[in-house]
Amino acid sequence: MTLDAARAFKIGTLHSAVLLFNRVIWLKMKVICAIINFSNRALNSNLGIIIMESENNKKSLFPVNPNSKYSVIIFLAALIVIIGITFLMWFIGLVNQSAVRLCLVLLIIVAYTAVAVTAMFLTGQQKQLVPSKNKLWLQILIGVGIAAFLCFFVGILPILCGTSFVGSHSDMSVGQILLAAMQDILFVGVGEEIVFRGYIQNQFTIWLKKCKWLAPLIAAVLFGLWHLINGSLIQVLFTTVIGCVFGYAKYFIKDCSLLSVIIAHGLYDFSLVLLTCFML
Numbered sequence: 499m500t501l502d503a504a505r506a507f508k509i510g511t512l513h514s515a516v517l518l519f520n521r522v523i524w525l526k527m528k529v530i531c532a533i534i535n536f537s538n539r540a541l542n543s544n545l546g547i548i549i550m551e552s553e554n555n556k557k558s559l560f561p562v563n564p565n566s567k568y569s570v571i572i573f574l575a576a577l578i579v580i581i582g583i584t585f586l587m588w589f590i591g592l593v594n595q596s597a598v599r600l601c602l603v604l605l606i607i608v609a610y611t612a613v614a615v616t617a618m619f620l621t622g623q624q625k626q627l628v629p630s631k632n633k634l635w636l637q638i639l640i641g642v643g644i645a646a647f648l649c650f651f652v653g654i655l656p657i658l659c660g661t662s663f664v665g666s667h668s669d670m671s672v673g674q675i676l677l678a679a680m681q682d683i684l685f686v687g688v689g690e691e692i693v694f695r696g697y698i699q700n701q702f703t704i705w706l707k708k709c710k711w712l713a714p715l716i717a718a719v720l721f722g723l724w725h726l727i728n729g730s731l732i733q734v735l736f737t738t739v740i741g742c743v744f745g746y747a748k749y750f751i752k753d754c755s756l757l758s759v760i761i762a763h764g765l766y767d768f769s770l771v772l773l774t775c776f777m778l
Contacts, residue, residue: 614698645763
């Protein structure tokens, strides 16, 4: 082999080695890029999963499962607060001005109603608060019917028999009657039914899956005991029976909703006020 041929061979070999080296470097870079891309995708995927899990955890915090131990804690806390707010009624008697007393009573009703509504939202039971548009007129009619039934058997019939469960005659002005209508229909009926039939009865219906029929009775007993604030055991028994009527009407009558018993309660209370005005 001549000198020129040897030199050409060396140059060719070196050139081939450089090309091979460049090829290896290129393949190595391709592999590194592929690994980086895969790692980025995996990292983004994991971050997405973490973010989604975090969002899901945030969403699942509230409302809690109404059949979980947390619902028991919320129920007990709400019940204690409602009882505490209600017992403020004892101090209202110390107020001399009737207008101020009425305003304080309405504020207390709004306060314990707000507690029950909050508990319902925390446990995912807020749908109870929205009346169904389906057969709305029937829900209203059922409420009026329950009120008329109670008014007749509790108010009118005993008077016709020479006795009274609603007290004695009272003289009231038109303004006082309108205020009584506002208090009973727009506040008392709404507040007490949201607390006892909307929240408490529905909560026990969820808890007592195998004996749901006990839920209206438990709510009615609590409703009666709640009236201990008036200081009369007879009223406790009486309101327990009335609570059973409202509760079991809502439980057994197909189209009887929370709206129905709210209307029934408000109209029934106001009808007793009207009876005392017309009693001889």
